[in-house]
Amino acid sequence: GAGVSQTPSNKVTEKGKYVELRCDPISGHTALYWYRQSLGQGPEFLIYFQGTGAADDSGLPNDRFFAVRPEGSVSTLKIQRTERGDSAVYLCASSVGGNTEAFFGQGTRLTVV
Amino acid sequence: GENVEQHPSTLSVQEGDSAVIKCTYSDSASNYFPWYKQELGKRPQLIIDIRSNVGEKKDQRIAVTLNKTAKHFSLHITETQPEDSAVYFCAALGFGDKLIFGTGTRLQVFP
Numbered sequence: 266g267a268g269v270s271q272t273p274s275n276k277v278t279e280k281g282k283y284v285e286l287r288c289d290p291i292s293g294h295t296a297l298y299w300y301r302q303s304l305g306q307g308p309e310f311l312i313y314f315q316g317t318g319a320a321d322d323s324g325l326p327n328d329r330f331f332a333v334r335p336e337g338s339v340s341t342l343k344i345q346r347t348e349r350g351d352s353a354v355y356l357c358a359s360s361v362g363g364n365t366e367a368f369f370g371q372g373t374r375l376t377v378v
Numbered sequence: 379g380e381n382v383e384q385h386p387s388t389l390s391v392q393e394g395d396s397a398v399i400k401c402t403y404s405d406s407a408s409n410y411f412p413w414y415k416q417e418l419g420k421r422p423q424l425i426i427d428i429r430s431n432v433g434e435k436k437d438q439r440i441a442v443t444l445n446k447t448a449k450h451f452s453l454h455i456t457e458t459q460p461e462d463s464a465v466y467f468c469a470a471l472g473f474g475d476k477l478i479f480g481t482g483t484r485l486q487v488f489p
Contacts, residue, residue, distance in 0.1 A: 296475060298477060300479070305482075306481060306482065307384070307467050307479040307480055307481045307482045308422065308467070308479045309479075310476065310477070310478055310479070313474075313475065313476055313477070315475065320474055320475065321474050321475075321476050323476075356421070356422070358477075362475065363410075363475065364409055364410030364429055364471055365410075366412065366424050366427065367412070367424075367477055368424075369414075369421040369422050369423070370421060371420070371421050372421060
């Protein structure tokens with residue numbers, strides 16, 4: 266595709282439910298990042314993939330959060346037993362790797378009620 | 379862990395004046411420093427970046443300087459215009475290609 270695509274754009278879920286957020290990176294981009302952005306804050310690093318493997322998952326806040334990228338392209342961020350504090354915009358970015366520009370998707374706004 | 383600090387958090391300038399935003403980073407292995415602009419409700423977009431082998435880079439009204447010894451870098455916007463109003467984020471790419479962002483600067487340019 267022309268850019269990084271994230272679906273859904275908005276997700277409202279009840280506390281305790283499970284959600285999946287999807288990211289389609291730019292074709293050929295081997296590096297993929299997930300960030301969480303709360304209102305008025307900078308993107309908070311969650312996890313970084315290089316190809317299919319998670320090169321760094323040190324930003325995942327706890328074991329309710331998990332992400333996969335099984336074929337080195339599309340990635341899914343999974344959140345179990347959602348809490349109200351998980352409400353934020355979840356951003357995905359991709360790049361060709363190394364010290365090159367990371368392109369962002371439009372984000373998924375998650376609201377836990 | 380890795381950290382990027384950004385100042386100021388808000389900045390108001392008159393149209394035509396210059397704006398400067400400063401960042402410091404903690405990971406001495408960092409070698410790439412992009413700056414992103416984020417308008418309300420939109421995705422962050424790259425406006426300029428600098429790699430560790432240069433000390434300064436300029437693109438029209440925007441320039442970035444890097445001091446690796448002090449581990450800080452700055453964004454300079456000259457001749458500001460109302461459309462420059464947005465939130466600006468600095469970032470640093472460190473060990474293992476981990477891209478860490480600052481907390482952002484909300485720039486307001488008054489006509």
